[in-house]
Structure formats: structure tokens, C-alpha cells
Amino acid sequence: MDPYDAILLLSFGGPEAPEEVMPFLRRVTAGRGIPDERLEEVGHHYHLFGGRSPINDQNRELLAALRAELDRRGIDTPLLWGNRNSEPFVADALREAREAGHRRVVTLTTSAYSCYSSCRQYREDLAAAMAELEADAEGTDGLEVDKVGQYAARPGFHRANLGRLVQSMRALDGAPDAEVALLFVTHSIPDTMDETSGPGDGDGNLYQRQHLALASSLTEEANGVLGRDLEGELVFCSRSGPPSQPWLEPDVNDRIEQLAADGVKHVVVAPIGFVSDHMEVAYDLDTEAAETAEKVGVQLVRVPTVGTDPVFVADLVDALEERAAEARGEAVPQFDGRRPSVCEVGCCPNLRAAKPALCGRDSAALAAGEPS
Numbered sequence: 001m002d003p004y005d006a007i008l009l010l011s012f013g014g015p016e017a018p019e020e021v022m023p024f025l026r027r028v029t030a031g032r033g034i035p036d037e038r039l040e041e042v043g044h045h046y047h048l049f050g051g052r053s054p055i056n057d058q059n060r061e062l063l064a065a066l067r068a069e070l071d072r073r074g075i076d077t078p079l080l081w082g083n084r085n086s087e088p089f090v091a092d093a094l095r096e097a098r099e100a101g102h103r104r105v106v107t108l109t110t111s112a113y114s115c116y117s118s119c120r121q122y123r124e125d126l127a128a129a130m131a132e133l134e135a136d137a138e139g140t141d142g143l144e145v146d147k148v149g150q151y152a153a154r155p156g157f158h159r160a161n162l163g164r165l166v167q168s169m170r171a172l173d174g175a176p177d178a179e180v181a182l183l184f185v186t187h188s189i190p191d192t193m194d195e196t197s198g199p200g201d202g203d204g205n206l207y208q209r210q211h212l213a214l215a216s217s218l219t220e221e222a223n224g225v226l227g228r229d230l231e232g233e234l235v236f237c238s239r240s241g242p243p244s245q246p247w248l249e250p251d252v253n254d255r256i257e258q259l260a261a262d263g264v265k266h267v268v269v270a271p272i273g274f275v276s277d278h279m280e281v282a283y284d285l286d287t288e289a290a291e292t293a294e295k296v297g298v299q300l301v302r303v304p305t306v307g308t309d310p311v312f313v314a315d316l317v318d319a320l321e322e323r324a325a326e327a328r329g330e331a332v333p334q335f336d337g338r339r340p341s342v343c344e345v346g347c348c349p350n351l352r353a354a355k356p357a358l359c360g361r362d363s364a365a366l367a368a369g370e371p372s
């Protein structure tokens, strides 16, 4: 995939054994002011699943699916894997690239949307990993890292979500519209993180706007296919942080309770904010929200995330091929909501501290210690 000689799948990571839970949680929350009670509570969620998050296995499946699609297209570029919070860490992956003699790596993250947590923080992870390599005797050895733009608006992410939504909603054929609610779910983030998401000179709230755009077109298309007239809405899960800090609302559980009081009997829960059924889905939706629904006598139909849907996987490989074409100086397809593969200056800023971040127009300035 000229000019790239390796592809890096970059993800969040998760514990795979009980003794990895607390070290993982401490890594995730280092310096973030998450109350201890919240950490213990989240630790408990992981222990309910034997101390093993499903996320790494799901990423192994995604890697296999990407490999198969690359092979099918005759692309033999090696595919590496690195995580922010668990082994293999990003720096492990980049060292592997350096040792194999690779020079240009293109990164694909497991998060589709734009905000500090889901975009810039991964760019900071890449910068921190490069700094680690720099400290080795071999240095970075000329290694360069690029990234594919956030893909929330890409056609394959849209089509894979639509297919799964329509298929799940068929279970409710026969239930009248007045008894059905359609909830699109994503990770809550602090209001300030949403307000500052997107380019500094943009309108802000890009995180919410990307979700609302997808939710509204999925609602319209699912209604069309199923002959319904539902109003989809966006709700949030997995809030953390101190109660004094406003985060995006409504919470999925609160909304399910209100809907039940309004006479709704079936709630479709579509976690469009996530690309696999990891812990935020397995616990926050399939355990906690399912209990809420049961308590108030509502049927909860949970739509699967895109996972390794062939439509999604093929589109990710399209995105990689488009990124390579862009790096060769060729024109690439444009579409509504497309995010640049090189982030704008000040895009999705780190509100706590300015840190070096790769793959942005401000990367060089940040490396020199200037604020984003």
C-alpha cells in the first residue's frame, strides 16, 4: 500500500485477567480526577465478567477480518496492533515496526467519532510512543506515522449500522409505533469536551453533531424499510467523573424509565457510538440498562455494534487505500461529513494540558512545546 509499509490498528485496550483490572483502571484514569468509588464500581463490572474485557478478543477478530479483506485485494502490507491501556501497547507496536525495518505506518483507530477521548488522545498516544522509541539506542530510525480520518460519516459505517438496526427491529414487527422507542446510544463525555470537539475555528459540538447526523439518517432509512414512523433519539451511557461536572445527558437508564412511564413497551437500543460489543455494551447496556428495562416492564432489543460486519471491514480497507492515495498526492473521494486525515490546528483540544500529538497540522508546534 505505497507509501505505507505497515498498518497499525490502534485501540483502547482492556484487562484480560482479574489481576489486570486495577492496573488497567489506574492507567485509564491517571490524573483525571475520577473518584475512587467510581473506580471500584467499574472494577466490579469487569469482575462480573471474570476480570476479562471482551475488547481485545474483538480487536483480534477485527484484525483477522481486516487481514482477510487486505489479502482478498492482494495487499500484503503487515497489520500491527497497539493499545492505549493494555498490552500490546502502542510503543510495542511501533518498536515492532522499527525492528521490521518499516518506515511509514498508517494508523486506524477503533473509534469513529471526533472528540478529545476518541481522536486527539490517540494522536497523543502515538506521540508518546514515538518519544519512547526516541529514547531507545536505535531511536525512531526514520519511522513516520499517519492516520486515517475519523470515519463516523463514512458510507460503510452507516450501511453496516443500518443493516444491523433493521434486522434487530424486525423482532418488533407487529408492535405499534406508539409502543416502540428507538434509542441511539454513545459514551457520555463532559459537556466541555463536546463543546470543544472539532476544529478550533468550527462550530464545536462535533461529537454530538456526528452522532445526531447518523442517528437521524438511520431513523429515516429504517422507518422507510420497515414502514414505521418512529422518532429516534440520542442518549448516553458510561458517565464517570465527579457529579459536579456536567456530562452529556440523558442517561440511557433514565430515558428508559421515562419512556416506560409514557406507555412505551419496547425499546430498541442501538450503540452507534461503539465499534464492538466491549464492556460499555456488555455491562452498561446488556447488564445495567437491561435490568432497568426489566424493572419497568419494557422489552429491550439491543442492536449489535458493527464489529466485523463485512460492509464495515471493506469500508475500513477503502479508507486505508484512500489514505495511501492521499499520501501519494492523488485526489481522494469526498463526501459529506468527511474528516481530514490530518487534524486541523487545535482540533479536539486536551483541556488539561497541551501535549505533543501526531497526525495534526499543529503536530510540529506541539512537539516544540507550544499549546494546542
Ligand SMILES: CC1=C(CCC(=O)O)c2cc3nc(cc4[nH]c(cc5[nH]c(cc1n2)c(C)c5CCC(=O)O)c(CCC(=O)O)c4C)C(CCC(=O)O)=C3C
Residues within 6 Å of the ligand: 012, 013, 014, 015, 025, 028, 029, 032, 034, 038, 039, 042, 053, 054, 055, 110, 111, 112, 115, 117, 118, 187, 188, 189, 190, 238, 239, 240, 241, 273, 278, 279, 280
Ligand atoms: C468517547 C469515549 C469512548 C469511545 C471512543 C474510544 O473507543 O476510544 C470511550 C471508550 C472506552 N472506554 C473504555 C473504558 C473506560 N473509559 C473510562 C473513562 C472515560 N471514557 C471517556 C470517553 C470515552 N471512552 C471519558 C471522557 C472518560 C473519563 C476519563 C477520561 O477522560 O479518560 C474508564 C474509567 C472508569 C470510568 O469512569 O468509567 C474506563 C474503564 C473502554 C474499554 C471497554 C472495555 O474494557 O471493554 C472503551 C472502548
Ligand SMILES: [Fe+2]
Residues within 6 Å of the ligand: 187
Ligand atoms: Fe471510556
